[in-house]
Amino acid sequence: MDSNHDKQIQSLLCYRYTIGQCGTGEKIERKSIESSIAMPQELKLILKHADEPGYGPDIGCYLKHGGYETLKKALKAPGRELPDGKKLSAQEAFRGDVRTSGLRGRGGAGFSAGLKWSFVDRSSGKPIYLICNADESEPGTFKDRQILHKDPHQLIEGMVLSCWANDVKLAYIYIRGEFPEGARLLNRALAEAREKEFLGKNILGTGYDLEIWVHRGAGAYICGEETGLIESLEGKRAYPRIKPPYFPAVLGLYLCPTIVNNVETLCHVKHIAAMGPAEFARLGTPNNTGTRIVSLSGDVQHPGYFEVEVGKVTIGELIFHENFGRGLKPGRQLKAVIPGGSSSKVLKAGEVFSLKRKGADGQMIPVDVPMLDLPYDFDSLQSAGTMSGSGAVIVMDDSRSMVDALANLAEFYAHESCGQCTPCREGALWMAKGLHRLTHGGGRKEDAAYLTHIAQNIQGRTICAFGEAAAWPVLSFVEKFWEEFQARGEADAAARTEAGSGANSNLKPYSYA
């Protein structure tokens, strides 16, 4: 293991932040035990130029900054011979590179991009499609839009490389309906790329043909789920498909093998080609390689998007460090963090997780890690029972009611459930109605258990992961803030008893329709 990794492990063995004694104040005390750790900071790979003054989305600007050079080089690359004498075509070799780079999907599930590509059915005789998922709809997430609006050619270069590596002749960018300007800019960029022979017939004289089209969604979160997206692209209602049998790698768009990757993932492909897989894998931490763009929002002084090496920055640093969130609002204390978009399970301030880490002797040993010291990566957050999802960190301070916050989220999921499968269709609205009641004076003592009962009957029983997305916030909010939910219900019940009626007659039934 390289030294970066060792440092990372060391940092886990210590704690660097504690929240000021509960209730005594907002001061954050920093205890840096390991002084050799560099100041946590951004590392801009994808967003290297995007925010530079004068940098624009036109191809001239991109070319001036070395754009499409990687593509030119890659398309001319010879095949590769392995030590065992096996010959790989340039495409095969590059697919292998993406795998060894360790790149994991940035859309939500964090699945290995190279592995996903390796599942593609290349023997079916059917065309292989690639779709860029630019539906960016996970609440709290605003990273893909930076790329789409400020540097569309970087995405296109990543897509052409990915398509070339996978023998794709036709690709789509599925962009959410709420990004009309993004769609316009993409279409312009695609036209520019065609003009310059980076796209279209006989790309750069290599004989390789590729077309990319932009498809605009009509404003539904479920269109970001890859099989719902495919249905939508086919002109149908975005009803996610059952898996088995409809794994996109085998039966995707028009029932042909299809790759669906997130905008940020596809941009990384370009950087893997440019810097080589080994160099890319040196960024971030093992199994959590490269950089990722974190969308930081909520009750921090300095919300925004920050590109960081995966796992090199902790949640605490993202919230409190000068280079990122710059702490909470004056006089406030941290209450909770949603670490990976609204669908991820909430983390409670002060939680401590027992994570397995490799000790000095190479053995896996359990280590207690306070929530704020969780490295912001895929594996640590998974071990902490949640996920880094779309990379959206939503911070909540003690001014927030968890009941109100959850009611808000539940309303979102009730509105966005596609309604195809029973548990999610009925359960999402049921939870929203219960929470509406609980936040409008109609609460009951048993509502915390009631909500948990519904959510438990959704998760794991639905066609797509929206079921988990809707259930997890409820399960985690209620479990971790049980007393708050309980108290709210009890207060309402007491008020009703005092008023002498069992039901709250002022309560308007919840409906978003």
Add this chain to the structure above:
Amino acid sequence: MPAIATAAPATSVPPPVETVTVKVNGRTVVVPKTMPDWQGKPQLTTMLQAARLGGVEIPHYCYHDKLPVVGNCRMCLVEFGTPVMNSATRKPVLNEDGTPKIARSVLPYEPGTPRGAITCATPISPGMEIYADSPATKQMREAVLEFLLINHPLDCPICDQAGECKLQEYSVQHGQATSEFVETKVHKPKAVDLGPRIMLDDERCILCTRCIRFTKDIAGDDALGIVNRGSYNSVAAYPGRKFDNNYSLNTVDICPVGALTSKDFRFKMRVWFLKETRSLCTSCGTGCNIVIGSREDTIHRFEPRDNAAVNSSWMCDSGRLNYKWIGRPDRLRDVGVRGERSTWSAALRELHAALAQAPMGSVAIIAGARQTTEELYLLKRLAERFGAATDSVPRTGAADGFLVAADRNCNTQGARLTGIWSGTMGAQIPRIAEGIRTGKVRTLLVFGEDVTRYGIGEELLASLETLVVSDILPSATTRAAHYLLPGCAAAEKRGTFVNVKGRLQKFLKAVEAPGDARPEWEFLSDLVEGGVSRKVPATLEGVFNQMVREIPAFSGLEWARIGDTGAAVPL
């Protein structure tokens, strides 16, 4: 439109079937590795199919044998286990007692919680264990039912589906007695006029999409869809358009709840009062298998009955609704002799005497190709006695490429195989007319046709010495009859038809015929017996079994051995 899958031709040596061994509720079951999917194509056998073969029916709503699988209702979720494999040797890991170690399915992110699989879409794998009744399975089922019921109007007392409703049935078998639901239910449109024959109650709809898939993938008319989102989802026809294809009523059959109702049947009858009789549709040569629903000799509905070789699970709307004439008040009820009401015994005695006088070559018979094969056979026997010319009346329309055949007679092939017509159906009719005109033909027997519409006008009929007519409804021909013998609709008797593809199918009696009307085969066997020395059996089975001995195409058949789906005969 997609064609109906037909049974594979029988081969002498069946190929060896690859099998997979699984356990269903602890019992070992060996099942084929592949089984036909909704289109009849072999696909990996699903857990639901394997359980069925093991004698366990897993409750389901959205799954239908003949429709594409979508897996949306989640009712068929079950807990399952798979053998643990040693990753190095790729061999199953064994328990101490030598049995394979089984890992129960759990949620990947919550290993303590069982994970169900939808059995309708999940293929089996070797050694898989299906726990169709485990506590975890039951809990999943109860939860799905609870979700389905929270917004359901529960208007069973006025619902046409009551008694054959899967929501009622599963709630009794698999549901829980109470729900925790304390919110206001979602309200949706009720009594939506979906099309000329269908009403929709969106509140009762469980959104299984069976109706949508049927009309798109089977009927080839992408007429229905879902509007709105989430819990507010509703089935609807395209705005401004009606759901109006000739197969629309099949959606009422496959709707597992009372959301889709037939305007024809709505609020008319509680289904548990209906007697069900296996019969056939007589409106075209396809011969769709049906179930007649009747109560006290009144027919209330036709529904399709499964037959993979004929109509799959479907029938057309025009055939389905073509039953009202059977109960028409002007049905022929009385035996008539020269315009006077008579009795069967008197009329038949007189008719015997009249026929006994008829010289060879002076008789002609026109037998409708909607009579049963047995009746046509008896008519042919009669014809042979007089050297009579025989024919049927062709009746055609446009074939629709799905079920409806161009031939609108239901027994054209039966009439051909029994020898009533040959060459071109109807070609003899002008010759018979000419024979009447020249006085050669003095006696005409007409069964089930109004010949005045096919070239034998009323003046020709009036010139006959003897006109024998059997029919069900009055016509110009029945009015001219010297001997009027009231017959039966197919629903009122037993018999067989041979469809356009050569499938001989039998049908049973659902209701009594009105008045004195009698099945034609009964009095025909009397008539034939009066003239020929061989004894004609007094039962339909006997007539049938005698017929198959005489007609080569039917050889080997036996009434008792013809199953519900008929038998193929060479055409």
